[in-house]
Amino acid sequence: MTKITISEIARRAGVSKTAVSFAFNYPERLSEETLRRILAVADEVGYAPDPVASNLKTRRTGCIGVLVPQPIPIMTRNPYLLTFIEGVGEVCHESGMSLMLVPPLKGNLRRAIVRAAVDGFLTLGLETFRGTMVVLQQRGVPFVMVDSDPTSDIPCVNIDDEAGAYAAMSYALRKGHRKIAIFGIRSGYHGDYHKYAGTLQRRITGYARALAEHGLSLEDPAIQLHECECDAAGGYGGFHALWQSRQHPTAIVAMADVIAIGVMQAARELGALIPDHLSLVGYDDIEASQLTCPALTTIRQPTVEKGRVAAQLLLQRIEERSLAAEHIVLPVELVERASFKALDAIR
Amino acid sequence: MTKITISEIARRAGVSKTAVSFAFNYPERLSEETLRRILAVADEVGYAPDPVASNLKTRRTGCIGVLVPQPIPIMTRNPYLLTFIEGVGEVCHESGMSLMLVPPLKGNLRRAIVRAAVDGFLTLGLETFRGTMVVLQQRGVPFVMVDSDPTSDIPCVNIDDEAGAYAAMSYALRKGHRKIAIFGIRSGYHGDYHKYAGTLQRRITGYARALAEHGLSLEDPAIQLHECECDAAGGYGGFHALWQSRQHPTAIVAMADVIAIGVMQAARELGALIPDHLSLVGYDDIEASQLTCPALTTIRQPTVEKGRVAAQLLLQRIEERSLAAEHIVLPVELVERASFKALDAIR
DNA sequence: TTGTAAGCGTTATCAT
DNA sequence: ATGATAACGCTTACAA
Numbered sequence: 001m002t003k004i005t006i007s008e009i010a011r012r013a014g015v016s017k018t019a020v021s022f023a024f025n026y027p028e029r030l031s032e033e034t035l036r037r038i039l040a041v042a043d044e045v046g047y048a049p050d051p052v053a054s055n056l057k058t059r060r061t062g063c064i065g066v067l068v069p070q071p072i073p074i075m076t077r078n079p080y081l082l083t084f085i086e087g088v089g090e091v092c093h094e095s096g097m098s099l100m101l102v103p104p105l106k107g108n109l110r111r112a113i114v115r116a117a118v119d120g121f122l123t124l125g126l127e128t129f130r131g132t133m134v135v136l137q138q139r140g141v142p143f144v145m146v147d148s149d150p151t152s153d154i155p156c157v158n159i160d161d162e163a164g165a166y167a168a169m170s171y172a173l174r175k176g177h178r179k180i181a182i183f184g185i186r187s188g189y190h191g192d193y194h195k196y197a198g199t200l201q202r203r204i205t206g207y208a209r210a211l212a213e214h215g216l217s218l219e220d221p222a223i224q225l226h227e228c229e230c231d232a233a234g235g236y237g238g239f240h241a242l243w244q245s246r247q248h249p250t251a252i253v254a255m256a257d258v259i260a261i262g263v264m265q266a267a268r269e270l271g272a273l274i275p276d277h278l279s280l281v282g283y284d285d286i287e288a289s290q291l292t293c294p295a296l297t298t299i300r301q302p303t304v305e306k307g308r309v310a311a312q313l314l315l316q317r318i319e320e321r322s323l324a325a326e327h328i329v330l331p332v333e334l335v336e337r338a339s340f341k342a343l344d345a346i347r
Numbered sequence: 348m349t350k351i352t353i354s355e356i357a358r359r360a361g362v363s364k365t366a367v368s369f370a371f372n373y374p375e376r377l378s379e380e381t382l383r384r385i386l387a388v389a390d391e392v393g394y395a396p397d398p399v400a401s402n403l404k405t406r407r408t409g410c411i412g413v414l415v416p417q418p419i420p421i422m423t424r425n426p427y428l429l430t431f432i433e434g435v436g437e438v439c440h441e442s443g444m445s446l447m448l449v450p451p452l453k454g455n456l457r458r459a460i461v462r463a464a465v466d467g468f469l470t471l472g473l474e475t476f477r478g479t480m481v482v483l484q485q486r487g488v489p490f491v492m493v494d495s496d497p498t499s500d501i502p503c504v505n506i507d508d509e510a511g512a513y514a515a516m517s518y519a520l521r522k523g524h525r526k527i528a529i530f531g532i533r534s535g536y537h538g539d540y541h542k543y544a545g546t547l548q549r550r551i552t553g554y555a556r557a558l559a560e561h562g563l564s565l566e567d568p569a570i571q572l573h574e575c576e577c578d579a580a581g582g583y584g585g586f587h588a589l590w591q592s593r594q595h596p597t598a599i600v601a602m603a604d605v606i607a608i609g610v611m612q613a614a615r616e617l618g619a620l621i622p623d624h625l626s627l628v629g630y631d632d633i634e635a636s637q638l639t640c641p642a643l644t645t646i647r648q649p650t651v652e653k654g655r656v657a658a659q660l661l662l663q664r665i666e667e668r669s670l671a672a673e674h675i676v677l678p679v680e681l682v683e684r685a686s687f688k689a690l691d692a693i694r
Numbered sequence: 695t696t697g698t699a700a701g702c703g704t705t706a707t708c709a710t
Numbered sequence: 711a712t713g714a715t716a717a718c719g720c721t722t723a724c725a726a
Contacts, residue, residue, distance in 0.1 A: 073433045
């Protein structure tokens, strides 16, 4: 059974290809009689225009790509991303677009970019100095960066990472803690934070600023930075490693709630009571953070809004309604819950 | 600036279009010298083959579509789906495919199906008697159904819904509960469970079977069925409504963990202590269910595996390695945690 | 209101 | 090893 095409429908209905095309795209241009006949034939044989051919001709796919830096099965382990996609999805829903997840193809993001049939990209945590930026420019479709370093010509949506990190660390210090472990997101630089860029860099800067205000620094032996995979297993493994060492911090500042949740699970197993033996503050405020015991103190970021804003910006570019390279920074906020206690409330 | 095409590269490199195409698709067929020159020119001007044109010619998109029955921003409110996608993502990752979320287009799933440029679909919770099935058949790409009623010619992946529901209800009854509320997933039939199909129907059957073994039925006034939206807000709102009425059940059997989590939040607000005043059992075993206080007793389904199996089946069909309409049923298992207590342990 | 015909940018067949 | 040329299935000026 060979594929039925527009020509076949035209032949059977005794009209031209144009008429058949009109029947699907501009039905009002056809006489009722003709329209009805064409649709009847199409319906009978189950014809619908081939979307790929249509995409080629119209130069539109009706799909936006979300460029995720990691394979899908890894990315899905951080619910933060699902929430981001919720925001993107709102805009897709309103504008009738669909959404494609574009992970690296055989470890290669570039191949994925050139092969993805989309009208534009949203990039997540892309490091701007990498070649990926260039590939995206060459690819010729608009894109909006999220969680990156803003550049002059590309729209960019961020949260105030530095302020959030400052708020978390400053809170820990004000509560009297001086032995603090930072559970960071794996960077690829093995803890060499001087090489950080983008989100990680801004957060480290925020931590450092808060520490400096208390006469401390990231180099201080009482302040430890542990990088871990950005999922619960990462925090879980990281805490196991930490607790085996001699150095027990009194507080942990995590760069992601999923990591903090992994820490909680490990802490429970190892008999470290939160918040009595150990205080914990996360970052993101994912839904699950309200559910943990104790509920997780964290830095809330407006994740849905971030997705919505980024998608709107992208859509404007796709529809050429705007070419402005806006740089948007969304606010964050400390949410006090039960996982963090003042040091002197314990001693 | 006009778009650069393969012809332009061919002209600049002084070769034919064929050679340029080979440079990207079969580099080994070209002499080193020619290959190098073509790639150099392409690199210089930032050319890469247009994916849509390539898709049209090869009749392949390298993308599989996940047909979600609801708009993306609604679907994302159930983490179960993210976990399912994790499984699908594993297969995508191995096979170099990407993944497209295909929600209804302007409320219309049919339009979404005919417009999506994908090599195949995974359908989620599709009701087989609906026209959607026919549209999918006509669309001409393979598809695999998940959480539906198996039909003779289409591969289908399910969990043992009936056994899971039976296990949950039977557990509640064995624990001595007789006033039980079922928090079901919104069906579109306003609680008229005789009209249920697919997953919902099988679950209701399981509940009914357990009830029957204890001389009860779904018609019994002590057994109430409440349908709610399948997210935390649904369970939250549903419990508020329930608790206002005179009829306070001693146990709640929920069809989804997200619903159960919403119930927990509402119960806390209304002073109904779980499990002392009220026992609760969910369905799915999402990650968050280990985190709640108390941890949620639930029916675990192998969600990641479900995604993986379904995607593998689809891939086999896409690559024409198999045409078998396999019907796979994955097992479920009761996970006892802290949210459920025997009635006499309380009284 | 409908038809003719020229692309869209590739890949694939068949030559040379 | 490379080139000419015909598809792939559709949309869209322009013409009638």
